[in-house]
Amino acid sequence: MTTDATGFATAKSPLGTDAGAVLADIAGMLRELLEEYGLDDAEITRETTFHEDLELESIDLVALSGTLREHYGNRVNFAEFVADLELDQIIELTVGQLVDHVVASLRATEAS
Amino acid sequence: MKIRTGDITTHVQRLDAQVSGEEQGEPPVVVFVHGLLTDSLASYYFTLGPSFAAAGIDVIMYDLRGHGRSERPETGYQIECFVDDLVALLDALGERRRVHLVGNSFGGTVAAGAAAWYPERIASLTLIEAEPPVPRWTEHMANGLALAKEQLVHEEVIDWIKDNRGAHTARLSRHAGRILNSTTLADEVWSGRVIDDDLSAITCPVLAIFGDESGLVAQVPLFESMLERSRVVVLPEQGHSVLVERTKETRELVLEWIREHDLTEAAT
Numbered sequence: 001m002t003t004d005a006t007g008f009a010t011a012k013s014p015l016g017t018d019a020g021a022v023l024a025d026i027a028g029m030l031r032e033l034l035e036e037y038g039l040d041d042a043e044i045t046r047e048t049t050f051h052e053d054l055e056l057e058s059i060d061l062v063a064l065s066g067t068l069r070e071h072y073g074n075r076v077n078f079a080e081f082v083a084d085l086e087l088d089q090i091i092e093l094t095v096g097q098l099v100d101h102v103v104a105s106l107r108a109t110e111a112s
Numbered sequence: 113m114k115i116r117t118g119d120i121t122t123h124v125q126r127l128d129a130q131v132s133g134e135e136q137g138e139p140p141v142v143v144f145v146h147g148l149l150t151d152s153l154a155s156y157y158f159t160l161g162p163s164f165a166a167a168g169i170d171v172i173m174y175d176l177r178g179h180g181r182s183e184r185p186e187t188g189y190q191i192e193c194f195v196d197d198l199v200a201l202l203d204a205l206g207e208r209r210r211v212h213l214v215g216n217s218f219g220g221t222v223a224a225g226a227a228a229w230y231p232e233r234i235a236s237l238t239l240i241e242a243e244p245p246v247p248r249w250t251e252h253m254a255n256g257l258a259l260a261k262e263q264l265v266h267e268e269v270i271d272w273i274k275d276n277r278g279a280h281t282a283r284l285s286r287h288a289g290r291i292l293n294s295t296t297l298a299d300e301v302w303s304g305r306v307i308d309d310d311l312s313a314i315t316c317p318v319l320a321i322f323g324d325e326s327g328l329v330a331q332v333p334l335f336e337s338m339l340e341r342s343r344v345v346v347l348p349e350q351g352h353s354v355l356v357e358r359t360k361e362t363r364e365l366v367l368e369w370i371r372e373h374d375l376t377e378a379a380t
Contacts, residue, residue, distance in 0.1 A: 051280060057287070058154035059180040062125060065157070079127075082158040087356055090158065091280050 017106040022099045029067045030095070033060055046096030058090065068102070075109045076102050114181070117200035119188070123181035124174040124201060125153055127165035140235070140374045141170040142212045142366075145198065145219030148301075149260075149288035152180030155216065159359050160366070167367055172211070174201055176222070178295055189297040190304025191245045195225040202233060210235035212370045216355045221245050225305070228313035236373040238319040238366050241328055241354045246309045253302035261298040264289025310338050317341040319369045321362060323350030343369070 027044040034042050034054065042054060050056045056064075065078040081101050082090055114121050129139035142164055144156040153173040165171045175182035177197055178189065202211065212235050215223030220242020227237045228244070243249045263269045264285050274282035292298045307313040311334065322329040324346050335344045345365055347358055355362055 051283075055283065057152070057284075058158060059152035059175070062152075062154050062157050063181065066125075077162075079157055079162045083162045085158075 017103060017110065019099055019103050022102045022106075023095070025071065026068075026095060026099060026102070029064060029071070030054065030056075032067075033063060044095055046094065046099060048095045050093050050095070051091050061090075061093075072102065072106065076105045115201065115204045117197050117204055120177050120183040120185055120197065122174055122177070122183070122197060122201055122204075123153070124172065124205070125157060125161075126173070126205075127161055127171040129168045129170045130166050131168055138209060139168050139170050140212060140370055141172065141207065141209050142214055142370060143172045143174075143198070143202070143223075145174075145213065145215040145223050146176060146179070147217035147219050148176075149179075149291055150284040151217070151219075154180070155355060159355065160214075160363050163363055164367065169212075169367075169370060172201075172205065172207070174198075176219070178291055178297060184291070184295060186294070187296045187300065189295060189300040191221065191225050191301060192229070192305045194222045195229060198222060198226050199230050199233060212236045212238070212373070214238040214240070214366055215242055216240040217242055217352070221249060224314060225307070227316050227318075228307045229305075231315055234316050236317045236319070236369065237314065238321070238369060240321050240362060241323060241326055241352050242320075243328055243331060244311060244314065245304075245306050246311070247306050248309065250302040250306060257292065257298040257301065260288065261292040265293055309334075311335075312338070317343075317369075317373050319343050319345070319365065321345045321347065321354055321365060323347050323352060323354050323358075325349065325351045326354075328352070 023046065030044055031040065031042065033056070034040065044054075048054060050061060061078075061082065068076050068078050078098070078101070082093075085093070114123050116122075131139055144153070144160065146153055146155050153175050156173045161171050161173055176194055178184045210233060213223040213226060215221065215238070217240070220239035221244060223237055224239060224242070224244035227234045243252070270282050270286050270289075273285050318335065318341065320331070320335045320342060322332065322345070329346060332344050332346060335342050347354060347361065350358060
């Protein structure tokens with residue numbers, strides 16, 4: 001990809017590490033996942049829970065984990081993040097918690 | 113990723129062993145097999161999977177036919193179909209090492225069938241709260257599944273589950289009802305091939321883990337007396353949900369077991 005005079009391409013890269021950009025990324029991934037179930041109008045905020053609000057099951061979180069890896073590479077390890085949680089915590093997991101984890105992981109690799 | 117295994121498409125997730133530079137040779141490989149209806153590979157992906165890879169073991173997790181993100185054909189749910197899928201998966205992945213099979217609940221029944229019918233592919237077998245495909249098992253399954261198939265379509269049953277067991281369990285139960293009523297699983301899973309009650313068909317080392325409050329613990333004397341190379345562990349004050357509720361103990365037991373029975377170097 002070439003950088004045009006507006007500098008747009010360089011401004012977009014590296015991937016945004018602020019919570020707003022990450023939330024937008026993850027909401028996009030979730031909409032793609034939900035489309036498979038014929039749901040295309042879900043509202044997704046930081047407070048949205050995966051199980052209760054979006055009715056996603058843990059196997060959908062596996063798919064999301066794969067998409068996160070495609071998007072962010074090895075910098076984000078969702079499986080390890082979830083493996084440290086208790087089952088109750090996984091059931092109550094919110095989009096905001098995942099956003100915070102992704103932001104922290106990206107910043108950690110930037111800092112190192 | 114999704115991969116063709118015989119007549120269906122199977123969802124598989126692999127985690128590569130994290131190997132330190134000092135270690136020689138190929139790492140051992142473990143295949144995790146999940147339980148029936150309300151279960152998927154997620155039960156391992158978010159529990160044992162990452163820690164086994166971190167411990168230097170290649171990890172294969174997959175969704176059984178009809179479950180998770182694998183294909184759900186209308187028919188073809190005898191136990192040998194599940195076993196053949198497992199072997200077809202190993203072939204499709206080009207896996208030539210003998211694998212350590214770990215099966216939870218019905219996944220253990222599948223794993224035990226694989227150990228009995230494909231002994232040349234198996235290094236060891238771990239059964240977590242599971243019963244091998246013996247004649248007695250077929251009776252338990254036939255009765256239990258017929259009841260579930262009939263009950264889980266009724267909204268009042270789902271509502272009762274929601275009030276008494278929580279919304280999450282209710283949603284899983286509704287999902288199970290859908291699988292049972294859109295496939296022949298309930299009529300087929302117990303109707304196929306079996307092994308003798310004495311488990312003589314299973315010749316590899318067996319680790320069996322039970323909860324002492326589970327009905328399956330009644331098999332302990334059988335495992336202790338009939339399998340020479342077996343180890344039986346009974347966890348106190350524990351029901352059927354060993355994998356979920358006693359994850360750390362299960363992880364330590366199975367990791368130690370696989371290290372003891374790593375045949376990779378001995379295999380020719």
